[in-house]
Amino acid sequence: xxxxxxxxxxxxxxxxxxxxxxxxxxxxxxxxxxxxxxxxxxxxxxxxxxxxxxxxxxxxxxxxxxxxxxxxxxxxxxxxxxxxxxxxxxxxxxxxxxxxxxxxxxxxxxxxxxxxxxxxxxxxxxxxxxxxxxxxxxxxxxxxxxxxxxxxxxxxxxxxxxxxxxxxxxxxxxxxxxxxxxxxxxxxxxxxxxxxxxxxxxxxxxxxxxxxxxxxxxxxxxxxxxxxxxxxxxxxxxxxxxxxxxxxxxxxxxxxxx
Numbered sequence: 032x033x034x035x036x037x038x039x040x041x042x043x044x045x046x047x048x049x050x051x052x053x054x055x056x057x058x059x060x061x062x063x064x065x066x067x068x069x070x071x072x073x074x075x076x077x078x079x080x081x082x083x084x085x086x087x088x089x090x091x092x093x094x095x096x097x098x099x100x101x102x103x104x105x106x107x108x109x110x111x112x113x114x115x116x117x118x119x120x121x122x123x124x125x126x127x128x129x130x131x132x133x134x135x136x137x138x139x140x141x142x143x144x145x146x147x148x149x150x151x152x153x154x155x156x157x158x159x160x161x162x163x164x165x166x167x168x169x170x171x172x173x174x175x176x177x178x179x180x181x182x183x184x185x186x187x188x189x190x191x192x193x194x195x196x197x198x199x200x201x202x203x204x205x206x207x208x209x210x211x212x213x214x215x216x217x218x219x220x221x222x223x224x225x226x227x228x229x230x231x232x233x234x235x236x237x238x239x240x241x242x243x244x245x246x247x248x249x250x251x252x253x254x255x256x257x258x259x260x261x262x263x264x265x266x267x268x269x270x271x272x273x274x275x276x277x278x279x280x281x282x283x284x285x286x287x288x289x
Contacts, residue, residue: 045172056169059176059199063113068099069212070112071244072182073222074194075237077265079184081110081194082241083212084249085259100261100272101134104141106151106185108261108270109134112211113179129177137161154185158195158203166201176200180211184261186268210244217248234264238273239285252286255279 041054048054070083087097101109111130140160144152161181168174176199183195196211197203208226210218221244232240238260246252255275263270273281 044169044175053169056176056200059178062178063180063199063211064213064215066113066212068112069210069214069218069245069249070099070110070180070182071208071210071218071222071241072110072184072194072196072206073208073232073237073241073244074192074206075232075234077192078232078234078237079186079192079194079263080238080241081108081182081184081261082238082245083110083112083259084245084253085257094256098259098272099130100259101130102270103134103137103157103183104145104151104270106263106268106270107141107154107157108184108263108272109137110182110184110261111179112182129179130181133161133164133177133179133181136164154183154187154193154195155205157185158183158197158205162197162201162203164201165197165199169200182209182211184263185270186263186265191265192263208240208244210248214248218244221247234262235281235284238262238281239288242278242281243285246285253282255282 044053044055067086068084070081072081083099085097087094099111101111103109111133113130137157141152141157165177168176178199181197183197185193187193194206194209195203196206196209208222210222225240225244242258242260245258255278258278260273260278261270262273
């Protein structure tokens with residue numbers, strides 16, 4: 032007699048159900064959806080910004096060592112969504128480990144690309160590599176999908192600011208704005224209204240739109256220490272994680288505007 036809701040078809044990732052579903056891949060999506068974290072990404076005319084909640088699952092952890100924002104190179108950043116709350120602590124650690132493994136492999140690939148071709152790895156090339164790797168994980172019974180949705184941000188020499196999102200199934204696209212995590216659909220609905228007329232946001236507008244979107248869908252006002260903000264700007268093309276003082280300036284500007 033089969034266990035779970037997959038009718039026995041969820042025991043191996045390589046087996047399609049009669050309805051054409053891969054349950055293990057769906058479970059990976061649910062692991063991200065069930066996370067107590069929501070992430071937002073917004074692309075402006077000269078910058079890209081990603082924002083996520085910063086939740087420390089244990090009071091004894093050093094807060095400075097907990098992050099979902101990772102530099103891949105000086106110019107490329109990655110935001111991993113997949114940390115769960117304390118009630119799912121074991122799963123939380125597994126998903127953190129998934130993110131760290133993915134980041135380390137992406138760094139190695141970007142370094143190899145730079146060595147081989149003599150220039151920095153473009154955003155779309157890195158995104159395709161991450162997506163291809165995730166898709167391979169769905170083909171082998173001895174693997175499992177990574178329980179992580181990755182947002183990759185950077186500046187392309189020809190196309191300008193770029194924002195990509197890769198999911199556990201290996202699906203990826205470039206986005207004007209996007210979201211991942213628990214309140215993903217609510218955030219996408221909010222962003223669709225904001226991006227309806229394809230506005231050319233300045234750097235400040237890009238950051239503040241991303242933060243205000245997160246505040247709106249979660250219906251709370253954050254302190255600077257409760258969120259993480261990563262940005263890339265065209266003026267220097269460097270990936271940067273904003274300090275709490277810089278985040279506080281944007282939170283003050285949002286509250287004064289509203």
